[in-house]
Amino acid sequence: MTAKIYQIVWIVLLATSLATAVPKPTTYHASSPDGKTRIEVSVNDQKVLTYRILFAGEPVLNWSALGFQLNTTAAGQQVVVKKSGQRAHNEQIPWPLGENDVITNTYNELTLDCQSGTVLFQVVARVFDGSVAFRYGLPKQKDSETGLIRAEQTTFALTDNYTIYQYNEESVFTPTTIGELQKTCDFPATLTNGRLFLSIGEADNPNYTKPVLTKGTVANSLAVAFEKDSVKTTAGFRTPWRTISVATSAIGLHAFSDLPLRLCPPTAQAIPGWIKPGKLIRSSLTTQGGLNCIDFAAKHDFQYIMFDAGWYGSEFRTTSDPTQVIPAIDMPKVIQYGKEKGIGVILYVNRVGLRARLDDILPLYKKWGIAGLKFGFVDGLTQEGITWLAGAIKKVYDYGFILDIHDNYKPTGLSRTFPNLLTQEGIRGNENNPDAFHNTVLPFTRFLAGAADYTFCYPNTNRYFSDNLLKTKLQVSKGQQLALSVVYFSPLQAIFWYGNPTDYNDEGEIEFFRRVPTVWNESHYLTGEIGKHISVARRRGKTWYIGSAAGLSDWTGSLPLLFLAPGKSYQATLYEDDQTGGIQKRVVAVKQGDTLPVSLKAKGGQAIIIDEIN
Template identity: 35%
Template sequence: MRYFILAVVSFITLAAKAQNTATGAPLVIQSPGKNLTLKFYQKQSADNKRTMYYQVTYQDKQVIGESVLDIQLDNQLSEKAMALKIDQHKNWCENLVIKDIKTTTHDTSWIPVNGERSQIRDHYNAADITLVKDDNPMYVMQVQVRAYDEGVAIRYYFPENEKGTYYNVTAENTGFSFPAGTQAWFANWAQAPYYKLPLANWPGESERPLTLELPNGLFVALGEAQLVDYARTKFKLSDDKPNTLVTSMFGGAQIVSPVGTPWRVIMVATTPGDLITHNYIMLNLNEPSKTTNTDWIKPGKIMRVMTQTTADAKANIDFAVKHKLQYILFDWKWYGPAFSFNSDATKVAIPDFDLPGIIQYGKDKGIGIWLYVNQQALLVQSDSLFAVYNKWRVKGVKFGFVQVGSHRWTTWVEKAIQQAAASHIMVNIHDDWRLTGEQRTWPNLMTAEGVRGNEEMPDATHNTILPFTRYIAGPADYTICYFDKRIKTTHAHQLALAAIYYSPLQTLYWYDKPSAEHNEPELEFWDNIPTSWDETRVIQGKPGEYITTARRKGTEWFVGTITNNKARTLNVPLTFLAPGKKYRVKIYSDDASVATATHVRVSSSVVSSKTVLNISLQPSGGEAMHIEEIK
C-alpha cells in the first residue's frame, strides 16, 4: 500500500479545555462533515470519585445517550514484584484527572491490495485525552477518539510506562445507551442465525458487528477494530440501565505498554446500505500494510476438491480452467487426522494423492493450490511450515478450527498470519474467527469464515441479513454452493451472492463436483466475475428483506439482487452507469420454463444510465447482471 494525495495533520494542545472538561464542560469533537458530534466529559461524585462519559449525535439526533467509558485493571502482582506503589482503588478509573487534550485533523488516501474500492480516504478529526492518576503519576492513560463522517471510534491507550509495570486488564465496560425502541440484529456467535430483538431479554451476548435500527430512522453498527493484542469483546445488555449495551471481554488481557485496546466503532448511517459501503472505517482503524512486496498476493475464485485423489484433483483443475477459477483447495485430513498433534502437515497421509504432481499440473494450467491445515498442526509447525509450502509452490493455507476469543489465541493468530506473509503464503481463517480490519496490515489475509454460510444451508432471509451485519466486518468465506440439492434458495439467488458477498478469495461450487455441471449457460456469470473491485454501491436494501449491490471492475459492472423467503418485485435504476454511454446487460433470472436442471434464463438488452429495470423475484429468488460498455 502507498499513501498519496493530501496529508493534513494539525496539533493543538488544550490545557485550558482539559481543566474545564474535568469540571464538567464537555470536550466536543465533530466529524469533518459536521454530521456526527461526540461529547466527552467527567462527572465527580460527592466522595470525589470520577467517572468518564460520552455522547454521540447525528445531525442533532441522539445516537448514543450518556454512556460510561471504563476499563478495569489489577496490576498489583506487577506492582509488588517491581516494588512499586500499590494501587488500592476499587475502580481503576475513579481517580483519573485530565492532564492534556491534543486534537488533530487527518486526511490521507491509500490504495488497498484487494478491496471493495480502488482507493480509500482516511479522513477524521481526533482527540487524545491524556489522564493521570491523581495519587500515582506513573499511571497515564489516554482516551483516544476519532470522528469520521462514517462513524466514531474510541479506545483506551497506555503510553510507555516509565516504571515498566505491566497492565492486567480484567474488564472493559464501555457503554452504549440507545433510544428506547431500538432494535438489534442479534447473533450469539459467529456462525449463528440472526434474530431482530429489542434491547431487552437477550439469550446471551451478541457478536460483532452488531447492527441496530433506531426509532429516529438511523442505522448503527457497533464494531471492533484492530483486535491484535487483546481479548475478543462482544456486547451484552447492561444489568442496571435499560436500552444500554456494554462491552464484554472473553477474558482478561495482559498487555505491555505502549499499547492500545481495540477500537470501539460506532458507525452511523441514514440507510442500512451506507453501513456496507462505509465499512472501510474498519480498515482505516488499523495500521498500514507491513508487507512491502505484495505482487504475490492474488485475489481469485477457488473450489474445493471433494474427493482427494490425484485423478479428481486434476479433474477439478480442468474444471477451474474451463470456468476461470484461479485456485483449488484440498480440505482437511490430507495429511492425517486433523485434530491429532501426531499428524504432520508436511507429509501426505492419504493414498493415491500425488501432491507434487498435482501442484505441477496446476502450475502448467495456471491454477494455484491451497491446503487446509488444522490448528493442531499450525501450533506445532507454523515456525517452519509456511517456508516448506513456499518451496512446494503452494499459494495459500486455510487455517482450520482456530481457537478464538482469548488474548492468547488472538496474539497467536496474529503471529501465524505474519509468519505466512514472510513466506509469501495467503491465508483464509476458519471457523468462528472474524476480521477486525487487520487485512490492511497483512493483506495476505484474504478472507475468513465467521459466518453462517452454505455449510449450514441457511434460508434466503438469512442471506439478506448478512450484508448488513457480518460483511461490515470485512470479507467472509460463505462457501457458495450451486448444484447441491440441499440449497434452500433458487439458483439465480446463488449466482447473485458472488456479487453481493465480498471476498477476495471467493469459494464457489462448495460441495459440488465437476461431474455435476452440464454446461449450464448461466455459469458464465461466475466465470467472468472478479473478486476485487474498483467501486461498490448498494442500490437498495433492507436487512432480512432484500438487497441490490452493484460492483465495478474497470468499465464492467456486476449486479446482484436477492430477496428473502417471499416473492418480490423491485425497480433497479442503473444511475451508477456513466451518462451518455450505451451498455449491454446480460441478465440471469429464475424461470421455471427454462428446460435445464437449474431453470435460469439468460437474456440481454441495451441499457443506459437512464434505464430502470423492473425485476420480479421468486420466493428465495434472485437475479444477477453483467453490464459491459458498448464500444
C-alpha cells in the same frame, strides 16, 4: 425597601454567587470533517469519564461510560484529565483488494491523557463522517510495567429501545429489542429503531481477547464484556477500537464497511504482486481429483484449487503430520500441473497441526510451490489465540502465501497490515444451509466487518448433494446463489464447495461464475432492507455486475442505472430463476438513466452482467 426585602435580595444574590462559583465540568469534543458527527467526552459529577455521540445535532448515544479495570483500579473512575490534544487527518489509500479502488480516510482526532488513582491511561477518539472510533492506551506506569485488564467498562447508552440483530460467531440472527436481550451479541452488531441504523464494531485486534456486547445495567444500554479471559498488558498496550457508525437507511451502513481497514496500520510496503485474489474449487482428496479441478479452474477462469481437511490425515489427531501427504495424492504432480495451467494450490491445515508445526511447514510449503493456506478450527476467542493468529498471519505473509482463516475468527481490519489475509469465515456460511432471511441479513451485519468466505454450494447433479435428508439441500434458488457472489464481498471466493467438476455440465447456468470477479474498482449498494432484500452493483474495468436477492417474501422494485457512463451503450445479460429450478438468460439494451425492473419470488435472486458496447 424594607428589611425583609433586603433579606430576600441578599439570599438570591448569595445563591447566584454560589452557583456560579461551582465550575462546570469541562467537555472535550471533536467533530467529523463534514460537521455532522460529534463526540463529547466529560467527567461527570461522580468523577466518571463519560462520552456521548451526536449526529445531525441529535444524540445517538446518551452519556455512556468509558474505562476499564486494570488490576484492582477502575481506570475511568475518580478520573482526572491531565491533557488534551487534537489533530486532523486526510488520506487516500489505494486498495486493489477491496470493494473500491480507493479508501478515503479522513477524520478529526481527540486525545485525552487521563489518570485514575496511580493508573495513567489515554483515550483516543477519531471522528469520521458518520462514525466515531475510540480506544484506550496504557503508557508506562509509575509503579508497574504490566497489568491485567479484567474488564472493560465501556457502555453504549442508546436513546431508544433499539432492535439488535443478535448472533454469535456462526449462528443465525435473532432480532430482539435491547430490553429483551438475554444473550450476548458479537461485533459488529447492527441496531435500528426504524429511523436510524447503527453498527457497533471493533477494529485492530491483534492481541486482545474476544469482546462481546451484553445488555447494560441502564435501560436501553449495551456494555462490553469479555467472553473467555482477561487481558495481559505491557507498557504501550492499546485496546482495539470500539466503533459506532450511524446511517439513515440500512443500505447506508455500507459506507462504513471499510472502517476497520481505515483504523489499522498500513502495510510496511506496497501490496506485493504475488497477492492475487480469485475464485477456488475444492478438490476431492485424490491426484485425479486435483488434476480435474485444475482443468475445470482453467476453463472457468478460476485461480485456485484447494485440498481441504484430510489431505495429510485426520485433522484433529496429533499423529497427523501436515508435512506428509496421504498416498492418494501425488502432491508434486498436482502442484506442477497447476503451475502449467496458471492455477495455484491452497492447502488446509488444522489448528492442531498449525500450533505444532507452523515454523516447519512454511519453508516446506514454499519449496513445494503452493500458493496459499487455509487455517482451520482456530482460536479466535482468547487473547492467547488471537495473539498467536496475528503472529501466524505475519509469518505466512513473510513466506509469500495468501491466507484464509476459518471457523470462529472474524476480521478487524488486519488485512490492511497484512494484505495476504484475503478472507476469513466467522460467518454461518452456505455449507450450513442458511435460509433467505439469513442471507439478506448478512450484508447489513457481518459483512460490515470485512470480507467473509461464504463457501458457495451451488446445486449439481451429485446424488449426495441432492439428498433431502442432508443439510446441503439448499433453501434458496440458483438465481440467489449467483446473485450473492456479487452481493457478498470476499477477495478469495470459494465456489462449488460441494461437488466435483464432472457434476457441473450446464455451462449456460454456471457461466456467470466464470465471469464474476472477486475484487472491484467501484461498488454501489442500490437498495435493501434488513432480512427482506438487497441489490448491489459493482464494476470491474468497464463491466458492471449486479446481484439482487429476496428474503422470505416476494420483492418487486426497480434499479436505476445512474452509475453507468453517460453517452455509452450497454448490453445487460440477466440470469434469472426459471419455473423449473434452473436458470434462464435474456439480453436487453440499456444506457445511463434507464431503470431495470426487478421482480423476485421469495428466496429467489437475479444476477446481471452489463457490458459496454464498443
